[in-house]
Each structure stands twice: as structure tokens, then as C-alpha cells.
Amino acid sequence: MSKIAVPSQFDTTILAETFKLLGDPTRLRILFFCLEAPRSVGDIAATLDLSQSLVSHHLRLLRGARLVRGNRQAKQIFYELADKHVSDMLVDMAHHVCEDHGED
Amino acid sequence: MSKIAVPSQFDTTILAETFKLLGDPTRLRILFFCLEAPRSVGDIAATLDLSQSLVSHHLRLLRGARLVRGNRQAKQIFYELADKHVSDMLVDMAHHVCEDHGED
């Protein structure tokens, strides 16, 4: 079916949980930073000027929702978006928001 | 440019505000309900089993973000999604979430 129906209340809750995670500026910055390339926690913290602890907390949430994925490389863990699905979604949304919203 | 760059911190905040609004199950249910057809506040409240006050509060937020738009028709006000942009975004996201997330 090309036309989507109203999601069930259950699906809506799932969807809302994803949106809620995306609804925090800090997490969004982390996601977009990791969108370019896999980034270590320390690099994220330093580049985005956040405490290591805070970054780790956010990454845990993002990991829990399977939005990011981490690969250990010696001491560091490099995070990247979980899959193309997620990155496409982010890029799409950014486009949606960046386009001007002027209607009638 | 077809490839999106990392949004500025300012843009990220704007984007996050939109996501935050979408990150509540009640609001999402309202949005999807109004996606099918313009709906009056009372209809929304009755159909989704929410108090009229709550629906009105959420609609105010959604209105403020220009996600919905209301048209008065006699006593009632019918709300619909603000534009195709917004509805497309919702439909896209629903697809994203409904599709299975199985990667490697």
C-alpha cells in the first residue's frame, strides 16, 4: 500500500519514542556529528563541547533505540549511525526542516 | 547540494524542537488522526479518548509550530495538518518506523 493508514496506538507510541530521542538538541548534534564519520566518545565530547559523561549517557539512549552503533578500536569506541535507514531519516528530516515553510 | 552537511547548532535546535513536539504519543495520535481528514477538537477528544482540555493544549503547541492549522466552521474548529510538507514528513517517518529494522 502506498498510502499509509493511521498507525495503531502501539505503533504511535513506538514512533513517539524515536521522535522523543531526536527531540533533544544535544542528541541531534551527536547524531549529525556521527553522520559524517564514526566518532569516538572523546571526540564527540571535545568537538561538541560536552562532558564525557553526558555524551555517554546520550549514547546509551541512542544505542538502546538502535539509532547508533559503536565499534571498539583499541581504547576508543567509535560510534556511527546504526544503519542507512536511520541516516536517511535524519537527512530527510533535516531537509524537511531546512526547506522554507511558507505556504499561503 | 544534494548531500546535507551537519546543521548548525542553531538549526539543530530548531529541528529538535520539531522532533520534541512529535515525540509525544498523544500529539502523534492527534496528528495522524487529523492526517486523514480535518477534525474538530471535540471529535479528536472523543475518538482518541482524551479530555477536551488536553487536546486543546496540544493543538496549541502544534499550531505554534505550524504543524497544524484550524478552520472555524460555525461552532467547531476543524484542524488539519498545516501543509503537505508536514504530512509527507509524518508519513515518511511512519514508513521508516514500520519497516523492519533488521540490519546485519
Place this chain on the structure above:
DNA sequence: CAAACATATGAATAGATATTGATATGTTAC
């Protein structure tokens, strides 16, 4: 094994947010 480094976790707190109940505003009908 110990020291150093990188990341994760736990507890605590301040600030935000959803929800409720009561009331106000605005619209139609008499």
C-alpha cells in the same frame, strides 16, 4: 600486575512537560 587512558554507570538535582480541573472566551440559536 600497575598505571594510564577511554568509556560507562549511579545518584542527585534542577528544569521541563503532560495532564487535570476549573474557568474564560467566543459562537450560534432563541
Place this chain on the structure above:
DNA sequence: GTAACATATCAATATCTATTCATATGTTTG
């Protein structure tokens, strides 16, 4: 104008969430 209806707003509260600080876990190097 008044009554009835539909929606919006206000105030209060209980819940959630982001952030911080301190500490623990895990990894590498000597």
C-alpha cells in the same frame, strides 16, 4: 440579551528528563 455549545486558557501537580559529579568498568602499555 441569554442560554447552550465548542474551544481556549489558567493554575497546580506529578512525572519525566537533561545535566553534573563522582566512581566504576574495561582496555592497552609498561
